[in-house]
Amino acid sequence: MNAHAARRVVIVDDHAMFRTGVRAEIASAVDVVGEAADVDEAVGVINAARPDVVLLDVHLPGGGGVEVMRRVSQRVPETRFLALSVSDAAEDVIGTIRGGARGYVTKSITGPELVAAIDRVADGDAVFSPRLAGFVLDAFAGTIEVAQVDEDLDRLTEREREVMRLIARGYAYKEVAAELFISIKTVETHVSSVLRKLQLSSRHELTRWASDRRLL
Amino acid sequence: MLGGVAAGLADHLGVDVMLVRVAFVLTALLGGFGAAMYAGLWMILPSDARFQSDTPGLEAATRLGKRPSRASRLEDGGWLVALGAVALGVVVLAQSLVGSGFVFWPVLLGAVGLAVLWRQADEAQRERWADTTGRIDPVRAVLGRGGPASYARLAAGVLLLGGALVLFAVQTGQAGVARDVVFAGVLGVVGLALTVGPWLFRLAADLTEERAARVRSQERADVAAHLHDSVLQTLALIQKHAEDGRTVARLARAQERDLRAWLYADSAATDTSLAGALRSAAAEVEDGHGVAVEVVTVGDVALAEETRPVVLAAREAMVNAAKHSGADKVDVYVEAATDRVEVFVRDRGGGFDPEVVPQDRLGVRRSIIDRMQRHGGAATVRSTPGEGTEVRLSMPLPRSTEENR
Numbered sequence: 001m002n003a004h005a006a007r008r009v010v011i012v013d014d015h016a017m018f019r020t021g022v023r024a025e026i027a028s029a030v031d032v033v034g035e036a037a038d039v040d041e042a043v044g045v046i047n048a049a050r051p052d053v054v055l056l057d058v059h060l061p062g063g064g065g066v067e068v069m070r071r072v073s074q075r076v077p078e079t080r081f082l083a084l085s086v087s088d089a090a091e092d093v094i095g096t097i098r099g100g101a102r103g104y105v106t107k108s109i110t111g112p113e114l115v116a117a118i119d120r121v122a123d124g125d126a127v128f129s130p131r132l133a134g135f136v137l138d139a140f141a142g143t144i145e146v147a148q149v150d151e152d153l154d155r156l157t158e159r160e161r162e163v164m165r166l167i168a169r170g171y172a173y174k175e176v177a178a179e180l181f182i183s184i185k186t187v188e189t190h191v192s193s194v195l196r197k198l199q200l201s202s203r204h205e206l207t208r209w210a211s212d213r214r215l216l
Numbered sequence: 217m218l219g220g221v222a223a224g225l226a227d228h229l230g231v232d233v234m235l236v237r238v239a240f241v242l243t244a245l246l247g248g249f250g251a252a253m254y255a256g257l258w259m260i261l262p263s264d265a266r267f268q269s270d271t272p273g274l275e276a277a278t279r280l281g282k283r284p285s286r287a288s289r290l291e292d293g294g295w296l297v298a299l300g301a302v303a304l305g306v307v308v309l310a311q312s313l314v315g316s317g318f319v320f321w322p323v324l325l326g327a328v329g330l331a332v333l334w335r336q337a338d339e340a341q342r343e344r345w346a347d348t349t350g351r352i353d354p355v356r357a358v359l360g361r362g363g364p365a366s367y368a369r370l371a372a373g374v375l376l377l378g379g380a381l382v383l384f385a386v387q388t389g390q391a392g393v394a395r396d397v398v399f400a401g402v403l404g405v406v407g408l409a410l411t412v413g414p415w416l417f418r419l420a421a422d423l424t425e426e427r428a429a430r431v432r433s434q435e436r437a438d439v440a441a442h443l444h445d446s447v448l449q450t451l452a453l454i455q456k457h458a459e460d461g462r463t464v465a466r467l468a469r470a471q472e473r474d475l476r477a478w479l480y481a482d483s484a485a486t487d488t489s490l491a492g493a494l495r496s497a498a499a500e501v502e503d504g505h506g507v508a509v510e511v512v513t514v515g516d517v518a519l520a521e522e523t524r525p526v527v528l529a530a531r532e533a534m535v536n537a538a539k540h541s542g543a544d545k546v547d548v549y550v551e552a553a554t555d556r557v558e559v560f561v562r563d564r565g566g567g568f569d570p571e572v573v574p575q576d577r578l579g580v581r582r583s584i585i586d587r588m589q590r591h592g593g594a595a596t597v598r599s600t601p602g603e604g605t606e607v608r609l610s611m612p613l614p615r616s617t618e619e620n621r
Contacts (some may be wrong), residue, residue: 086476108472130547134512136553168512169560169606170547 006031007122010049012042012058012068013084018107022055022084025111030118038062039071044164046072051079052122057103058085058092066099082121084109090135097198103127125188126195133168137161156194163190163204171212221257325383326407329376332369333411377407446474466506473499489521490557491516494550497531501546505538508545515552517613525591526557526611533561533607541565541605557611564604565619586608 007030011019014037023032034049036042039062046054046068056065069081083101085092093104102121105114107131117127128136140156156164159180166176173191177184218333222240226233240254450471457463491513498509517523530548537546551558580597584607588595593611 130510130512130549132515134549137514164548165551167547168514169550170510170562170564 007053007118008033008049008051009044009118010034010036010045010051010054012045012054012060012065014059015037015057022114026115026118029115039064039067042068042099043071046079049074050076053118054079054081055084055118056081056096058083058096065096065101069100074179080121080124082117082127084114090138093132094139094198097132097195100151100199102195104132105129106131120188124192126191127168127189128164128194130168130170134197137164137168139198150165156197158192160190162193163187167191219253225257281497293468294580325376326380329373329378329380330407330410331373332376333373334414375410378413424449428469446471462506466503470499470503471509473502488519489516490519490527490552491550493519493524493527494530494548494559497527498534498546498548501531501538507538507543509534509538509548510545511550513550513552517552517554517557521612522591522613523557525587526559526593529584529587529609530559530561532580532587532608533609536580536584536607537561537563537565537605541567542603555613557609557613559609560606561609562604562606567601567604568601569599569601 009026009030009032011022011032012035013022015021016037019035019037023035024030030053032052034045036045042054042060045138054068056068058065060068060192065081065083065085071080071192081101083093083096083104084107085096085104096104103117103126104126105117105127109117121125128168130148136156140161163176163179166179167173172178173184173187222236223233226236229236229502243253268284276451393557450467453467457467491511494513495511498511502509508524530550534546537543541563545564547560548560549560549562585595585597588609588611591611593609595610596608597605598608599605
């Protein structure tokens with residue numbers, strides 16, 4: 001995993017203490033090139049530093065993490081975002097993913113896990129926590145029995161659903177791969193595909209599910 | 217600008233205030249309808265401070281007088297038009313209602329008197345918003361802050377009303393005195409109702425608003441109390457146990473769960489829904505054994521006869537994982553559909569060989585597997601030494617079970 005140059009990371013969080021803590025935990029494995037405490041500052045730092053990965057707090061003064069992604073995504077298309085939040089609220093999680101984040105982890109994540117998640121996101125893969133997988137299953141619930149293919153974007157395949165269920169059960173990607181007799185790469189492909197559907201789907205149920213939670 | 221009705225209506229409808237005024241004038245001229253409507257709206261519509269809501273910080277700053285109050289816009293000349301329109305309308309309305317003749321002028325006088333009185337009611341209400349004492353004083357409710365203007369308005373209103381009654385009595389003086397008295401009485405009551413009505417109405421609305429404000433401030437007090445009780449206690453305990461990492465982690469975890477439930481209110485009720493019951497079981501296990509239990513739920517069903525054993529078995533599985541596996545985290549996944557409930561309890565601890573569990577270890581066999589089978593479900597335990605354990609519980613639900621999502 002360490003064959004590549006150290007990942008360049010920007011930490012965006014309005015709590016200085018938390019930024020310091022994260023920095024201390026991951027500094028040995030990645031290159032922290034900047035910090036920011038609110039939306040404006042974050043936009044400036046990200047545009048200047050052009051990091052590989054931004055650790056982005058969901059709740060941020062100035063419009064939240066979604067606003068940061070909206071304002072910089074054109075300028076730094078190669079930068080990837082990993083949402084890091086203390087909130088488990090569904091509207092935050094799904095809203096951030098739909099805003100462009102490639103993963104969502106909670107702040108209780110351990111240092112090594114966080115570094116692994118940064119690597120994964122930097123490689124263009126998605127990071128799904130058990131809770132996010134649960135939300136996805138909830139949002140796309142009741143779609144498997146539909147045989148006719150209307151919109152590929154609007155439903156999960158059987159395999160994607162299995163992968164999501166295993167992640168929700170607490171399996172790591174490696175364990176999912178072993179359980180389903182597929183390669184880790186295939187698991188990553190499935191997860192990325194679910195992420196894409198989550199971001200792009202205009203699925204009726206997803207809309208309804210989200211609006212039930214005051215999202216859209 | 218007389219009562220602000222036209223401006224309020226214009227604001228509400230999103231049209232120019234002049235248009236509304238012209239409309240009032242026109243309808244007032246055509247049979248007086250506009251004037252009647254104006255009066256009616258004036259009486260009923262709330263004053264516009266109720267529609268303004270700022271951020272709490274701004275409102276607090278406003279209450280504390282740290283922000284300039286809104287500038288009044290007296291340069292708007294429209295009020296002359298409005299006043300003229302209403303006066304005209306009142307005349308026309310009165311004429312059309314009672315015919316020109318002996319009752320006409322008393323009615324007109326009475327109407328103008330009422331208008332002046334209502335204006336005073338508005339003024340008093342406006343001053344009450346600025347009032348920071350938060351109490352309602354009946355005299356102030358009527359007179360506002362007092363001052364010559366309000367007394368003059370009140371006096372003029374009463375005088376006009378009285379004049380109307382007197383004029384009426386004089387003009388009908390030739391008729392029987394008894395009839396006059398009855399008339400005067402009726403008029404008095406009607407006049408009183410019309411005079412006091414708006415005040416009562418607005419007073420009631422104000423009281424409701426103040427009650428809401430009080431509830432809000434009580435909620436804020438609750439927040440403060442909650443932080444005191446829970447967070448401060450926990451911080452004190454953490455300092456006391458600073459050298460005992462496991463206890464600190466357990467305390468922090470319990471506090472986090474508490475605050476999280478409180479902030480992002482996962483509203484699943486613990487006693488009526490499966491997800492809620494499992495979450496509270498997980499919380500108990502967490503507190504009792506100092507192991508983090510992460511619960512992810514998909515869907516939810518009502519807690520019923522068929523689902524209760526699932527909760528108990530799942531709880532037993534969590535306890536086992538927390539006690540024996542040695543893992544510091546247990547993942548619980550609950551999937552509830554209309555026809556089936558599945559629960560997975562997984563740890564990454566020591567694991568064991570299910571084949572060689574001694575017969576006397578009743579936990580797994582009796583409380584999990586047997587319990588599930590007794591109630592028509594199934595439980596399987598998958599464990600690999602060194603890799604951890606996963607308990608899978610599944611319970612079919614009768615179709616009738618109400619879905620609760």
